[in-house]
Amino acid sequence: MRNVVVIGGGIVGLAVAWELSQRGQDVTVLEKESRWAAHQTGHNSNVVHAGLYYKPGSFKARMSVAGNRSIVDFARQYGVPVEVCGKLVVATSDAELPALNILAERAEANGVPAKKVTPAEAREYEPEVACVGALRVESTGIIDFPAVCAALVRLLDEADADLRLDTEVLGIRPGAHGGVEVATGTEVIQADALVNCAGLQSDRVAELAGVTPSARIVPFRGEYYELKPERRHLVRGLIYPVPDPTLPFLGVHLTRMLDGSVHAGPNAVLALRREGYRWADVSVKDLADVARFPGAWRLARKYAYPTGLEEVLRSFSKKRFAASLARLVPAVADDDIVRHGSGVRAQALRPDGSLVDDFLIETARDQVHVLNAPSPAATSALEIAKHIADQVAA
Template identity: 80%
Template sequence: MGHVVIVGGGIVGLAVARELLARGSQVTVLEKETRWAAHQTGNNSNVVHAGLYYKPGSFKAKMSVAGNQSIVEYARANGVPVEVCGKLVVATADEELPRLRVLAERAEANGVPAKMIDPAEAREYEPEVACVAALRVESTGIIDFPGICGALVRELTEKGADLRLSTMAKAIRPGRGGGVEIATGTEVLRADALVNCAGLHSDRVARLAGLTPSAQIVPFRGEYYELKPERRHLVRGLIYPVPDPTLPFLGVHLTRMLDGSVHAGPNAVLALRREGYRWRDVSPRDLAETARFSGAWRLARKYGRTGVDEVLRSLSRKRFAASLARLVPAVGPDDLVRCNAGVRAQALLPDGSLVDDFLIETAPGQVHVLNAPSPAATSALEIAKYVADRVAEAK
């Protein structure tokens, strides 16, 4: 469809640009930061997810299973580091076994290669792990997602895309003769269609474009530690807990990175600004926006105790280490060094429920990706196909 302007230069925005370019569109990508992949893409765990957690038939299930293959193939074709190492999801107590079996059934339903194993088999993969049973998932991997973005940028540049850093969409309005106009502060771009991949600001960009989005972004910070170099031998690959289905996040886990370091985390605390990577990152505007949103208060009432526990774990290395020691008992507080944090753009509904699936809404000449947290990076090339289809329809 003619000229398409994409707002947001993370992995989803760049993947959408690549797909649209391949379909014959002229593409402009606007990124407000001075570099690509500056936020969610550049501050995540770099895990290629297998797709076992998600409801069968959902966007997340279908796109992550397909994306698990397509993103690995893209990495290998473009010289981006990737390792398909597999992972263990471990039950550390008998009461977790039914949930682990449900997870195994979901993996089978989603077409994810996984098998139940006993503690002795689990220790063949991870000698230091403690469990009563585990699920071995073969297709999980580790990848350099910023490297993927670098490859996408090179490909887009070679094929003639207009890529603009330090360029914010400040106003959006219908074009006088159709299409859409985007003001950047220095010029007005005229396009046939707009795609919003703005991540942490996706709801704001939607409102800027005249849409009333069904959900609002609430930012959650995920904080990480890493094991000291002399303790990295405790973890060979990826070790995850059995997730609690009543909670929205997966829980702290251990991940061996491509460089051999072992990351531990993340927890999940409310960020005090949309790009709040530290406790001292506070935005009165962002806080006021969250405080005015009824869904945030309903979420707080529902998960109040969990939220308190997450904050306490954020403030206490001892508590953080205790969570990890359930998986690998040899891990202690003195083994941990604080490292980077990420912020998850989580869409929240007015009734206080977290949007569980990818959320993409359309208007004439517009496509808005309003909820694309993990596993969006894994699924980026698949999300791009879906969005490109919607662009073709959104006339």
């Protein structure tokens, strides 16, 4: 039996640990926070994505389509709340129809159950929606991803995995006789292999291990509002805009949650700290890392105006945020929404300023590093775990 250390206690790290334990590996999970799913997993929109947005044949396309089925099956097997409710992607102007058609073609190529619908048909699903055309995607769902993590922790505990919270990794080096040595604040752990699923800190963990990552993490904060209870009737399910294909974000959308609340968002602004959920959360170290990275400046030159400026203005203006929502559902007004919190996306960026648009997994001797796993990574977690377990065994 081999011993594998997994760094990171979000949904990807826990799924990897469970997959490895099912394959007979002795697993240790190290999480620096005092709870599981503390960052990206615990601050996302809880959407089970269908897989229509992604380039056919990419990791994201293959793993999200398979993950859509496997994560729902897992939830139903282990009592995690989930609902496969479907969603509408709506074109609000004729100029967006070509992009909507491309999405429909991509859905077909990826094996995603989706169909184009007329405005009248769209209003049968969402009576308050405004559109000139729409795509109905049946396999999109809503789930409780932190509850998925809690179920994985229970399964790992039953499998006698070594689960450690409040355990930050401070150093990594090759073992004297192979494998790796992982230093925490209290001990040095000997392991046959290492899997880095550290999310927002993944590039830094890779560097601790002596690996030069091909991309750096630049954090983007996404802020959410929610509809007031008396206005929740305006949205029955999930309503998404046609995304800008040049950006990694899907745009502000409306999502009815499992408890009946309706979340709106997120926008996308540069986070001033890797784990910063407010404008007041500032890290000089994190900002200096961004400032020293050439790719960040190249990205800024490309997107700072008008896209980046609009996102920042929307961050400070509830009126602008509501106006974005009103493009989809005209009845939404500024008085209908209240702030609901935020999340931070670990976006991998290359030195040339290009955004890494697929999952990025790099290997070294006895090491696997997950360097880019944003949405739909939570949906795809069980499939990513299978791929990584294969890499560990190779």
